[in-house]
Amino acid sequence: MKLTFVFALLAASAQAFAPQRAARISPLTQQFEGRTSAELGTPCEDECALESFPNLPESVHPGVLSGKAMMDLLNHAKENGYAIPAVNCVTSSSINACLEAARKNDSPIIIQLSSGGSQFYGGKGLDNSNYRAAIAGAVSAAFHTRTMAEQYGVPVILHTDHCAKKLLPWVDGLLSASERYFKTHGEPLFSSHMIDLSEEPIEENIEICQEYLKRMSKLGMLLEMELGITGGEEDGVDNSDRPIDELYSKPEEIYQVYEALTPISDMFSVAAAFGNVHGVYSPGNVKLEPKILDRAQTYISEKLGDKAPADKKPVMFVFHGGSGSDVSDIQEAIGYGVIKMNIDTDTQWSYWEGIKNFEEKYHDYLQSQIGNPDGPDKPNKKYYDPRECLRAAEVNTVKRLEMSFGDLKCKNILGLGEVSDAKNILGPRRGGLPV
Numbered sequence: 001m002k003l004t005f006v007f008a009l010l011a012a013s014a015q016a017f018a019p020q021r022a023a024r025i026s027p028l029t030q031q032f033e034g035r036t037s038a039e040l041g042t043p044c045e046d047e048c049a050l051e052s053f054p055n056l057p058e059s060v061h062p063g064v065l066s067g068k069a070m071m072d073l074l075n076h077a078k079e080n081g082y083a084i085p086a087v088n089c090v091t092s093s094s095i096n097a098c099l100e101a102a103r104k105n106d107s108p109i110i111i112q113l114s115s116g117g118s119q120f121y122g123g124k125g126l127d128n129s130n131y132r133a134a135i136a137g138a139v140s141a142a143f144h145t146r147t148m149a150e151q152y153g154v155p156v157i158l159h160t161d162h163c164a165k166k167l168l169p170w171v172d173g174l175l176s177a178s179e180r181y182f183k184t185h186g187e188p189l190f191s192s193h194m195i196d197l198s199e200e201p202i203e204e205n206i207e208i209c210q211e212y213l214k215r216m217s218k219l220g221m222l223l224e225m226e227l228g229i230t231g232g233e234e235d236g237v238d239n240s241d242r243p244i245d246e247l248y249s250k251p252e253e254i255y256q257v258y259e260a261l262t263p264i265s266d267m268f269s270v271a272a273a274f275g276n277v278h279g280v281y282s283p284g285n286v287k288l289e290p291k292i293l294d295r296a297q298t299y300i301s302e303k304l305g306d307k308a309p310a311d312k313k314p315v316m317f318v319f320h321g322g323s324g325s326d327v328s329d330i331q332e333a334i335g336y337g338v339i340k341m342n343i344d345t346d347t348q349w350s351y352w353e354g355i356k357n358f359e360e361k362y363h364d365y366l367q368s369q370i371g372n373p374d375g376p377d378k379p380n381k382k383y384y385d386p387r388e389c390l391r392a393a394e395v396n397t398v399k400r401l402e403m404s405f406g407d408l409k410c411k412n413i414l415g416l417g418e419v420s421d422a423k424n425i426l427g428p429r430r431g432g433l434p435v
């Protein structure tokens with residue numbers, strides 16, 4: 001049977017069950033239960049209409065996940081030895097590139113925004129006093145992601161990246177938005193947040209994380225916390241000259257976190273330090289030691305005794321600062337319970353490189369509105385139309401992400417098979433350019 005036929009069957013059977021779930025207001029809670037497409041009246045066909053995916057737990061559906069569906073997906077990743085790429089996005093264009101890449105690789109994806117990225121999403125011309133631009137920008141990105149993730153038919157975890165102590169009002173604002181959304185939808189607006197208090201003493205780090213986890217667990221949200229220090233520099237935090245031993249987390253500390261958070265909720269993950277560095281630097285400065293994660297899992301499992309999970313991997317780990325790492329180190333870390341790997345630097349480059357190559361290819365057509373090598377009166381509109389260079393950036397990013405999905409063993413996870421090329425695409429008025 002051809003893959004496309006199998007897919008058509010899947011979609012048809014899913015559609016048969018879809019209408020009951022599509023738009024429903026629970027008479028008991030007055031909560032809206034269902035898809036964003038049903039709420040907004042956007043079309044929901046093919047992948048969008050799927051209730052679940054052939055190869056994933058039943059709770060996992062197209063669109064943004066939270067609560068049980070999110071945990072089922074993350075546990076599926078841990079059990080099956082893959083990690084989900086978590087890509088930092090700053091515009092709807094970068095979010096769309098992620099969704100396109102996820103569908104192409106038949107995989108889930110994590111879309112995340114930093115505070116700076118959230119502010120940029122809202123627009124750098126907007127005043128950011130009290131983080132209002134960063135809050136509004138992230139909320140706007142959340143609604144875009146919720147709407148479009150369903151259209152691409154992929155499961156998405158919607159996350160925010162590093163939130164240091166001074167940025168807590170930003171996440172407070174986002175949690176308020178999720179609490180409000182929960183009242184009418186029975187789910188949070190975001191799936192998860194990272195609280196990064198690795199700069200603070202460990203006691204304070206844990207105490208504040210406990211408070212946030214209490215608030216988030218009521219909404220079915222996951223908390224990612226950071227322990228130890230990720231080297232390098234990102235979002236204005238510079239750890240490039242910290243002493244080497246601070247760049248490696250200790251099993252005792254990870255256990256301390258596990259013990260403090262588990263009684264509140266099991267919906268947390270730990271970004272532990274094992275020699276990872278933000279950004280791309282010349283190799284050889286800091287050595288990646290994935291075995292630190294293995295030692296921590298073994299240490300905690302021994303402490304837990306009979307209560308340890310069967311896989312002896314009680315902790316969900318997150319890999320920050322993996323750009324430029326050896327694939328063998330990445331895959332070794334996945335074997336020790338890494339379920340998410342952050343990707344920022346490499347997709348920043350791929351997005352820019354797409355624009356750079358576009359400019360190189362069409363340079364002589366991009367110097368003035370009129371006049372190019374084909375003649376002094378020839379218009380250049382179709383070359384400088386911003387859709388052209390932005391699409392080139394997206395295409396190059398989708399290509400780069402395919403490599404990430406491969407490195408993280410996160411390909412062909414959903415079971416939908418290959419995607420057919422998009423049809424009926426509107427191009428610039430005079431037709432799109434080959435990129």
Ligand SMILES: [Zn+2]
Pocket residue numbers: 162230234278320321342
């Ligand atoms: Zn990070």
